[in-house]
Amino acid sequence: MNATILLLLPVLAWLCACSSEAPRRPNILVVSIDTLRADHLGCYGYERPTSPAIDEFAARAVVFEDAHSSASWTLPSFASLYTSLYSTTHGCWKVDSRLESEHDTLAEHLRDAGWDTCLIVPHMFLSGQYGLQQGFTHVDDSLVRTAIESNKVVSSPAMTEKTLAWLERKKQSPDDSPFFLWVHYFDPHDLYLPHEGISEQFGTTEEIDLYDGEIRFVDLHVGRLLARVRELWGDDVVVAIVADHGEEFGEHGHKRHGYSLYQEAVHIPFILQAPGFQPRRVPDLVSNIDFMPTILDLSGVEPRGRMEGRSLVPFLRGESLPPRGALSEVRWHDDQDMRCWREEDWKLHEDRSHGKERDELYDLAADPKERANLIERREEPLQRLRTGLGHALGVALQLAKSYPQPRRYQPSPGDAARLGALGYAEDAVGADGK
């Protein structure tokens, strides 16, 4: 061994130590499912067999039992998933809002850190004009037009085929960069369609029965995707299943979504499998704004800007985190102004729509369906929750000054018709059962 090598030994040892301690760059697959309320999945306690494949995945994963969406419709919820910011902060809460390029999204973080990023979507709000494609190198939104024009196009089989084709190509490719692949399933969104051989067991007359059949149908195609991913990579992939919002079936006087912030509209599934972490169930309240910091943490990528959420990786390790509240908001039409604030089992609703002031307070531990409004009877948690909500909104409003106000895009006549088909038409406001 000559003197030069001897001199280099400490350097070589340091390099080896660095490489062994450097964070692994995992492959990441995110499966988002539109309009999927958590309580209609077996792994969240549903008694009907809507989700055998998702349940089987959940048994090998970490299940966040109490995950809240920041909004009860697609666009602001996705903007929160992609930025870790609440609606008030990112500003995307109108049907013609767009997430401006100044935002530094989850996909941009991963792309810039060397991930091969891909988005496969059939939903109009994930098409280019809404700004949610930033950071994705590969985008397949070819089904947006056909899928949304009537809401009658079934897209789950195609979503799985497209995703599998991309993954097979990636597996064969000499490019060894990790992937960040996001695929969105749309079928549980209305209209609720029957699927032969699947829907009959749930019923095909009532809307909620058809909805359950749609979930089982999506579960079948998500299951095909998950099975193939496991064949190709085993459990050495970060896999997340998440929804943007839930769905109402008249529990509080509304149908569909975007009209309220009750549990059926904002309690979402959030299931995460990551290499090296044991399956467990996490009862703590979490939010979809925690999604981005959690994925960045698992990836070893430092966030570049302010995030309102926090990494949930300590929960994956079985550790605890201090309790945190969760904010949800909905304001997609001009007269609508609703927000709710969760702290542990308590939930405060403030409805300022149409100039009114209607507040509600619920104890979800005793009253999970939000039937008994305790606003006149429980002064103690009420003041605490009002303080918490005021603080959260204050922080969000302050932080919002760091970002541009969304420059709203002008929907073409065709896009306006598609928004109408999705239920986002001003003349539908207040029409329960639209």
Ligand SMILES: [Zn+2]
């Ligand atoms: Zn949606």
